[in-house]
Amino acid sequence: MVVGELAESADLLVLGGGPGGYVAAIRAAQLGRRVTLVDEAGPEGLGGVCLQVGCIPSKALIELAATAERVRGMGDMGLEVEGVRVSLERFQAWRERLCLGLAGSVGRLLSAGNVTVVHGRARFNRPDRVAVRTAEGQARFFEFEQAIVATGSRPVELPQLPFDGERVLDSTGALALAEVPSSMAVVGAGYIGLELGTAFAKLGTRVTVVEALERVLPSVDASLTAPVVRRLRARGVDLRLASTAERLEGGQLVVRDGDGEHSVAAERVVVAVGRVPNTDDLGLDAAGVPVGPDGLVPVGDDLRATGRVAAIGDVVAGPALAHKASAEGVVAAEALSGRPAAFDPAAIPAVIFTDPEIGTAGLSEAEARADGIDARSATFPLAASGRAATLGATAGFTRLVVDAAVDRVVGLHVVGPHASELVAGATLAIELMASPEDLAATIHPHPTMSESVHEAAELLLGHPIHAAGAAAPR
């Protein structure tokens, strides 16, 4: 350490301005804390991966691709269009404005809370101090009372396919493409890979998805993925399961499976095989914060790793999801401010913007049984949904899982259009321990997809209105 370096004092220091960090900063400011937030990307990059290169831009691209495809496909319904063209160049300009605008909004929220935003890269060099290498290359030091580590995660690189920003891209690179590639190999059939692959397939790219496991979307119940796989195949996506990406050879990606090596067209290769926590270059050692072999920081219910340092979001265990990080941000800010706070959700919902969408809240039937719950489920097919019919998208179902012993909803799993919008209500039902009868007796508006939740509850109780002969509750 340089002798004589002058440290600025920070009451609560937040490392990272993503959906975990900025929410924590605002909540802490509401509790009267003096908050300093350090982010590598600075004021224009606030919002983190989610806002800049994740949830927001990917949903924008997915919306564009889906709309283009739907418009072309509504001839039967009477929509006559000619010459629908997609300009990814214009999309990128629009996306830039979108992200800048949203980052500006986050910045205004932070300044309304008198949060000081420092543009730079922070590293702990003492239990109570960080050094920040600023964007201008200077070093600033902050001595903090307490700190929240919210530095997020980054894509994993494959040694045989290092990211080059040109041929081999991570999800960020894929979302920044200004031209629709003729072909694309997506390595990894997790939700990021499938969302991107689906979007580009809709834009006209020949997509191959390469997955080492035997199935897609390993994080969700296998039954939910069948409609997604059917649609991918119907759309011409080449789904190569139990296959590994070996190397690039000319314009091709060489893929190995049980039969040997095959070449697939790959003007671009998108590697989406997972994410690693950004905890390796933070000097967490110096702060006395332990880091596990997986790069995650072990924390208690109150998200503290040590007496004065909390960690939230992708750097701690649990799904790497923005809403989980935000919820943890609130808890960490409260706990560090002396409030009795704990992160103890009954369910963390998850949404996947494939086609059809997947939305889950709580436990699947198998998970519930594994937890020792006397689980029952009922599955309402969307073929019986009026709203799904008007959308021309009747593939999929809504499945309700209940704990029969105490008569409460423990899970909702939807695959179908707008599934992502249905799970918030289900999460509320789980948190409030609603019984299937509560759901059945609650009026759901017609004509909406939400009726499927109501119908699944009726089905479970044995008196469905719109599913005569449907599978009786198990």
Next chain:
Amino acid sequence: MAVGDRVREHQELVEVQTDKAVVVIPCPAAGVIAELCAPTGHRLAVGEVLVVIEPDGDGAGAPAPATATEPLQSAPVPAAPVTAPRAAGRPLAAPATRRRARELGVDLAIVAASGPQGRILREDVERAAAASAPAGAAPPADPAAPGAAVAPPSAPSVPARPTAAPSRPGDVVRLRGVRRAIAQTLTRAWHEIPHIIDYREVDAGRLIEARDALRRRATERGQEELARALTPTPLIAAAAVRALADHPYVNASIDMEREEIALHRQVHLGVATATPDGLMVPVVADADRRSVGELALEIAALARAARERRLEPGQLRGATFTVNNFGGLGVWLGTPIIQPPQVANLGIGAIRDRVVPVGGEPRVRPVCALSVSGDHRVLDGDTLGAFVSRVVTLLEEPLQIFKDLS
């Protein structure tokens, strides 16, 4: 409560002490107690039967004797709050209820649920908070539980569980659990007991040598746990226990209502222990019959159990004398507060190198400051002083401790 007693529904039936709180369980049905399945002080697992109540058969009033003829009509009461039918995993409570429980320091696992099928309502949590006596506190009949405390001049406060996070100016923290027990007990102790305090400096050189020798021996014998447990505390405690044998008025209790001083035959030694919940004083029973090694292991085990919230109520009761090592906190001289009905509390300060005259020459010696509080109603300066002198002699000639104790 006894077999044959008539009980009303909702009547307070039993106090159940959990790891963290004492909870009053209301009676779930009217009737007559047919069977008490566990004696007072017994430990039951969640779901075990605590009591069998025969429902009132006729209105005749006379309690039907508990017979085996009508077992099917009996209403067994689960030992801990009714989470039955149990949902797998976690207590059934909505997010706002969970938050309320955290605010009130209530453990949802022991809240009696009044909602359908074991759902815990916000009111249940508030009821549990109101009914909960402090964790670690003994029932009112036996005030000897949370134990003697010390108020050293600069000791850092040990926050109670609800305030485990650092509180900030402007926060209001509710007095709950162990913190409340400490507050109540010490208010009584401070108001009631006229404290006199004997401060002494002890040359701890030989004590440390003796400790080192014992440690070496333990290590050589592969008794790692014992080696770790051999801190100055058990040695000083052993010296105090030895000295008590000759000074019965220090190992005593006073009852002002009956105007009696009870001189105890055994030494049950309270050991003040900082825990995440606050100060607790687990008790080494029959300390006068234990070797230094046994004392060391027992003190270490109790301290660990206290920190891990595994103490049973019985382990917090019945101390006749207390030691309190606040030296670990960096305190030189403290002010030990006596836990009624005990009459003394021995405080141990930090052992530090000091320049002291030895044979007319300045020498650097490890010095330990003792502060021993006595209840002036029982002890005078000379009786307390005689006890402390004996402790000092034993510490400066520690071989005598082992002679008598091991």
